[in-house]
Amino acid sequence: MPEDIFITYPAKVAFKTYQTRWQLGDIYISGNAKPTEDNPEGLGCYLVMTGRGCDDIFNILDSHNRTFGHMFHQCVRWFGTEFHFTRLDIAIDDRNEVPFFTPAQIQKKFEKEEFVSTSDFYHFDDSKYDTDDLARTAYLGSGKSAISYRFYDKDREVSAKYSKSLDEIGSWKRTEIQLRDEKAHAFAMLFEERPMELGELAFGLLAENLRFVVPNKSESNKSRWKTCRFWKRFLGNVEPLKLHIPKTQNSLLETQQWLTDGGVISAVKGFYFLEEHDALGELKSVGEMLDKARYSPPLSSKLTGHLQRIGREELIPHIQYDTKSGKGGVV
Template identity: 25%
Template structure:
């Protein structure tokens, strides 16, 4: 019979954006309190962001922008720690300093010199019971009958098929969600990577919540603000948001799920709707910016009131070559975020193409 003692929680991915970076050496030495010389620099990109370089030490990466092989002073960088990096912190680096991960994160995020925001955190619960509380396939059957909900969502997806040697992955909520859940057979995943038979490895079912954007920040701050163990915060969130039922009337909670969550207190992590940075820019444009001037220009264009230079300038701006440099890196990041939220990720390559700087020399020659 499955027991709570066989459940373990961890943070499997952590991503923090530093908004007021000046030098990477300061971020590493003063913020992370790590030796800068341990980090190795190479080319590196991060999906949805315009960083082009990365420094790395023990799977702790810091992405940044570089121009002409020199660190750009554009004011931000991204700290990314994957699962291997998190294990290094918890099992080797932090014990040597005599502190826990929770204390480390508190010290990091409370540093008043730096402006930071958590942009992603993957919080997981691992079930190591010989007979787990449930398998992805068992929960999939409930989802197929629409006998569940996750907040207001009943969206689910599945990858792979559950067999003796292979495992499946069950997703709750769409890819664009800021708290998508992934339930999968970690035992099968490890067997595939290592080339071993699944039965030669211990049972392992993982439940993972990928918090993103504002909800990632809220989750981490909630965890750091209370004395609750990480596993209780994760289970509390699941108890508050996710329900599985064993009957079509959805009146009988699924016993497997209830036993997995145990007596944990429900946790509410809400993000008030706020205007995005892009929306704020649009509002400024409409009410304080160049909106009236734009219409005046358009009126003159339509009624042939532009002089020769103004008309040439309009025609020049219509060419795709000149449009390559229309967006700043920050505005491009905001547009990429909007495209991701709306499920239009196919626009990302085009948006990245528009980040290039305009050809100042050609622009000056045209004005002569």
């Protein structure tokens, strides 16, 4: 492990400007966020670990007989719900002499549309090194998808990077699952509960979200096609894992804060200003807009709950009268 901690100024991560960045090897922490309209108090920090950074953390944890599961558990103890994972990459390495499948096989399956997934966007990247061999990578899902996949020739990548022969490295095919936002956090919390079962969780996630299939001309519904042999062998006898993503229901107070911090109230104030100075032109007055406005069902529910808490139930029928029918957006 490197012993020095480097500090740099400033650092911009995920569209947020941080004033300080601490670096320990391949582990980075950005903090002291600059207050902005979206983040008025300038709170929060951002932790990034590259592949090597994860190796460093693993070695630190392992020296104390701890796992990443214990680390995630500490996050829950320290921060409760005040933290979340924005991205989590899970790698599955196939080091068998005869691999279960190759990226070239995956590419053919994609090109023939012989797969079932929530995403149908795929592309390929062939990196040619000093030898005649190609390191092939097949991608499924966009970079910003909640879940996406990469299949590539790790052996050829390592061969070129460290000037080693393929015979010296041996067969090495890698499958990577990239999770973002809610799915990343849900998987991390599941792993926190079951720290010794990462392999089972990863394969279960694959079984639930991706299948390579054998075409059946007599069946038009692709989801009913049989799973191809190499994918069955690769997954083994594993139960599909469905991630539970809890629905977030913000409070009426949070809605009020969103109106203020998000600039909505400022916009309304601007319309009032134009109306007060007879400068609306062809624009509608705030009163006209309010007359036509209807509460969304989620907002109606929050207003009703608020009125019940403060003992003003007599106003609830007015809320119900002005509520849209059907589903509305969360406000």
